[in-house]
Amino acid sequence: MVDLLILGAGAAGMTAGISALRTAPGLRVLLLEKKTEAGRKILASGNGRCNLSNEAMPGYAATLRFFQSLGVLTREEEGGRFYPMSGDARDVRDALTAELSRLGAEIVTDAEVQAVRTAEKGFIVQSRVGAGKRKKVREDQARAVVLACGGKAGPAFGTTGDGARLARMLGHSVTRLAPALTAVETKEDVASLRGVRQRARLLLTEAGREKAVSEGEVQFTEYGLSGICVFDLSRYMEIPAGKDLKNGFDGYEIQMDLWPEMKEEAVLAHLKGRAEAGEEGAALLRSLVRAPLAAWILAEAQAGSGGDPGRELAETARLVKHLSFHPKGLKGWDHAQVTRGGVLLDEVDQETQASLIQPGLYLAGEVLDWDGPCGGFNLEHAWETGRRAGWAAAKALAESR
Ligand SMILES: Cc1cc2nc3c(=O)[nH]c(=O)nc-3n(C[C@H](O)[C@H](O)[C@H](O)COP(=O)(O)OP(=O)(O)OC[C@H]3O[C@@H](n4cnc5c(N)ncnc54)[C@H](O)[C@@H]3O)c2cc1C
Structure with missing residues (x-):
């Protein structure tokens, strides 16, 4: 005893x-x-x-x-x-x-x-x-x-x-x-971004309603998003009854602000300046984000502006402030x-x-x-x-x- x-x-x-x-x-x-x-x-x-x-x-x-x-x-x-x-x-x-x-x-x-x-x-x-x-x-x-x-x-x-x-x-x-404080699997196939680390402010929403914010270094992986700031958001991702870890997150969105210190208009002004200096394509985002992420943003900007080059810069600026990913599941x-x-x-x-x-x-x-x-x-x-x-x-x- x-x-x-x-x-x-x-x-x-x-x-x-x-x-x-x-x-x-x-x-x-x-x-x-x-x-x-x-x-x-x-x-x-x-x-x-x-x-x-x-x-x-x-x-x-x-x-x-x-x-x-x-x-x-x-x-x-x-x-x-x-x-x-x-x-x-x-x-x-x-x-x-x-x-x-x-x-x-x-x-x-x-x-x-x-x-x-x-x-x-x-x-x-x-x-x-x-x-x-x-x-x-x-x-x-x-x-x-x-x-x-x-x-x-x-x-x-x-x-x-x-x-x-x-x-x-x-x-x-x-x-x-x-499981909480864990990585997020995304619906988007982000394999091309694997290994990219990017400082960002993150906003987690469900059906458009804010659930949590965090800030830090996002680590892109083969399957989605990792890093401490992503782990912190995972605490607020509740699995609805009847769903599981791998498919419970319809309606959730993670928005990344890649340049939190700047307003969208200021980002656009910066991009316009770079364009006037003769830069184009991924070079417009040089030193702001790494090359694979720049390529990702530009592809989305092109798709989002309906091929209208006049709107592409504005769309790029918007994405720098609101780059969106959709959680599919959580790592277990x-x-x-x-x-x-x-x-x-x-x-x-x-x-x-x-x-x-x-x-x-x-x-x-x-x-x-x-x-x-x-x-x-x-x-x-x-x-x-x-x-x-x-x-x-x-x-x-x-x-x-
Ligand atoms: C990889 C990793 C990194 C982390 N980093 C941090 C960090 O830096 N800072 C932070 O604040 N938190 C961190 N955490 C979380 C933190 O470690 C835990 O919250 C904390 O250890 C919980 O303490 P605990 O004593 O309750 O449980 P634990 O530390 O998990 O200890 C429980 C113990 O019980 C034993 N046990 C379980 N079942 C039985 C059984 N049937 N019979 C006998 N023994 C049993 C286990 O083997 C274990 O040793 C981290 C967690 C992980 C997994």
């Missing part, structure tokens, strides 16, 4: 463990982790640099103090994003595992939790442990449990939706899960950074992360119905909820001894 059993040694689970042991030293804390090592997703986060927080989140200062206490120095970059000074996500993960070990927590890896049920004095947790075919069933008993198995995004990092399944087993309601779980949906927040105490359904249960991280944009928001949420869950669980355990 342990005091606190933490399901999942990811960002939220490890933080919960540290927070619990700092609150009540001497507690017996065990973490069960499905993968061969703790915090695999942290290693991949922020392209290996770990964008661990953002100053727009209420708890960011506490998070920076928390990491300082682990010896992790951070630096702020554009958009209020914080990274470890070394720019190495491994330093973040290793600092967490080192502190857990120093405080006396045990982490069992290769342990896939399969079932949780309540017992007279807490919980019984069943897992399959060991690698390959030599898996054994393991049973643990705990006075309290933190459910921190994450969501369903990035299954290569261990998150395949088990958190939602285990939460349901314990009586919680889970909203529909969908393998490509997504977070999960939209999860355990209903109404069923969880927001100050302690305690379940309002199951006494002794705490929930933290992406398993909850909360997701944020790119920029350190999602990890920040995992650290914040992890800290609260660990602290509250330890306090309750210490008081009931």
